[in-house]
Amino acid sequence: MRYAHTVDTVRKAEGGLMARLPDGALMRRAAAGLAAVCARMLPRTYGARVVLLVGGGDNGGDALYAGALLARRGAAVRAVLAGSRVHQGGLAALRGAGGRTLPAPAGDGVGDSPAAAEIAAADLVVDGLVGIGGRGGLRAPHAALAALAGAAEAPVVAVDLPSGIDPDTGAVEGPAVRADVTVTFGTHKPGLFVDPGAARAGVVECVDIGIGPELPGPCLEVPQSADIAALLPRPTAESDKYRRGVLAMAVGSDRYRGAAVLAVGGALRMGVGMVRYAGTQGAVTEVLHHWPEVVASALDPMDPVGSLPRRVGAWVVGSGRGLHPMAVAELEAVLDSPRPVLADADALTLIGKDPRLLRDRSAPTLITPHAGELARLLPGTEREDIEAHRLDHAARAADEYGCTVLLKGSTTVIAEPGHPAIANPTGSPLLATAGSGDVLSGMVGALLASGLTPREAAMCGAYLHGLAARLAHDGAAVSASDLFDAVPRAVAAVAEH
Template identity: 60%
Template sequence: MRTAYCVDTVRAAERDLMARLPEGALMQRAAAGLAAACADLVGRVYGRRVVLLVGSGDNGGDALYAGARLARRGAGVTAVQLAPGRTHAGGLAALRRAGGRTVAPEDAAGPIRRADLVLDGIVGIGGRGGLREDAARLAALADGSRAAVVAVDLPSGVEADTGEVRGAAVRADLTVTFGTHKPGLLVDPAREYAGSVRLVDIGLDLPGEPDLEALQHADVTRLLPVPGAESDKYRRGVVGIAAGSARYPGAAVLAVAGALRGGAGAVRYVGPAGHAVLARYPETLVSDQGPERAGRVQAWVVGPGAGDDAGTVAQVLASDVPVLIDADGLRLADVGAVRGRTAPTLMTPHAGEAAALLGVSREEVEAGRLAAVRELAGRYGAAVLLKGATTVVAGAGGGGVVRVNPTGTAWLATAGSGDVLSGLSGSLLAAGLSAVDAGSVGAYLHGLAGRFAAVGAPVGAHEVAEAVAGAWRDVVRG
């Protein structure tokens, strides 16, 4: 499992470690890992032209010491000093001893244009807001050059704790981060600026639970429901799908498709799209008598394509089993009814739906995904899965660790994809997973299935559903 810690926790761990190490040893560890990553990226170091963008903080020192190591291996290294009077003295001296040179920001265009590698050490993890004008100009020059851009710990201009980008920022091909991931490296929009991320172990002892975590194959394997010798379809769990309408029968079909592949033993469908569901999936148990008379289920999915059927949403929310609320169900669900539930609830909005629930703009949600998912989870007292380029999952109440999903593809932005995810995650709820685990595992499998189905080309939601089994096998095989 990958974990990410906030700035205050990282800094406290760094202080504790520095107190036990000789002066400067921690920075040398970081610089060694950074130089090694740069060497791996460019291949042959000798003769390469390297430009360091150096600010006044420790990130600038890391860049200078790494630049000195590259210079000793035959690279031509030029440091651009954005704050000459406050440049890290030891790092600057090391670079000059190794044969590196310095230039002022106004003289940086030529070296950057000719560079093979640009190392971003402008701002550290404590930076807030976008880059200042002179730094923004250098970032734009690097972005427009042929050079590979490597960020030190975090791309300058993005916010470490939130993943927000409030102005100009460096766009890196590679980010070399130290000790632990920072939340902004895992969450959009900042994640888009980080490029590939390489973690360098510098010996930090990080106490307590992280702020973010991202599941990996081994974590998902441990959570997947596996039937035993004594299992039957009812012991494995039954998921109820209350979805679809005369206008949107396809939403019901796609939600059922996801549910049938999610680990539950049986799927009950309730709604007006029964004929469409049976035509595609004859194994579905279909009822037109409403949720209260559908038969026993271990979890409900309500809302995909439901139109204005507030009565069905209310009936499902009144049940005593876990409930997943999606799409129209989010609009129709009463806040008090959700907060008053004693069984787990998982809400699965996309950014537009989350914005409507919070009374803010979609742009605000997309710019601050962590804040939005925590606020929604707190307001409704429910677990929330916020869909998007980065899918994040918060537990009921909004406190504790937020899960971020590492799988997916932009081709999943297609009609009906969310219906498949709802059915899949609802089935995992019925199989016994917690709301956070069901949402996280569902998103992981769904994203992986999207990759497998697309393979770099447009894909339909039904194809994503069909690829879930292959994603499941891939996870189990490791």
């Protein structure tokens, strides 16, 4: 598991450690780790052209000290000074090691400036413009330097986080650096794992600077394969279909039969012991055509609630079900069950119209909205606000509704009251296709039925869903149906850990 902490938490931890260390020791630790990563990225250090983009904060000092270490190993280091204040100790160290400095470009002649020429010719660019104290988009001259770094052929290494990214949320509100590698210090920052910031961070490496004992629990967790493998249910000699989980599914309709087929397929490929499907006759026929192993029954039009399955381990409800009165009655009955429930799509729209449906429920509940659906659950909130601050809004919804929230998107995040948030690291634009969310709901529902908690099921399901998309990708587009064969492969790949 990777752990992340907020800026305030990191500063308190650093302050506690710095009080016991000689002046500048913590910065030199960070610089040594940064220099080591930079050296690994160069074919050879001696003679390499390294350009430092140096702002006025501490990460500018980190960059200068790291540049001094590289210069002592023979690199030709140039520092572009972009701040009115520059870390004087770091600057003296760089110059003492043979590094040179030049001013940041100003005015309209950015492209013809000496700084632009150095960046264009560099073998490596180090972004030390703005650190974890920065907020909002970059302004001149930082924005111009970020653009020059983005246009250069050299790889870019960000110091602590790419300049222009909000460290706590990942929001990007203007020009920002796009890094190939981010070297962060002490602990990860949440914005490195949540889009749009995550898309600009590249590969993230965390350098231990000794603040670990000073840190409290994390605000964000990012699972790795071993974490998923440790949670996945494994069949044993004592297993039968009931012990492996019975999942009831009230998804799809005559109009949206595909939603039923996709969600049921996701559950079966995840390895659930039994799916008990209830739907309209047309949807039942379609499900059985694709998945004959399903126990399916058509709802009685005169008593649809009375014909819902009983004796189940968990429920998945909502996708493609509609918004008509029968769907409302069905959702009320499912939410009245003591079993864990995953609510998606149309069920979320109905809950948005009557929040008491969910707020009055005490049994475990997981909702799986995309940003637009979550906006309907949080009145006064726009989709764009949610996309820009995914962690905050997922946590708000979890608190307001007393449930687990899996917020789908380029970075899927999971929030549950009383626990750190989770950011899924396997997200892929390949999943931006109709029906992929239905497959996910089936996968997560299967894990709920097997006995995982909503938070565990959401974490494992999202991770495997993203990994399956990557495994299914053969250079062409990936459809939701393509995920079926890839899900068992994803499970097998994770199980190797």
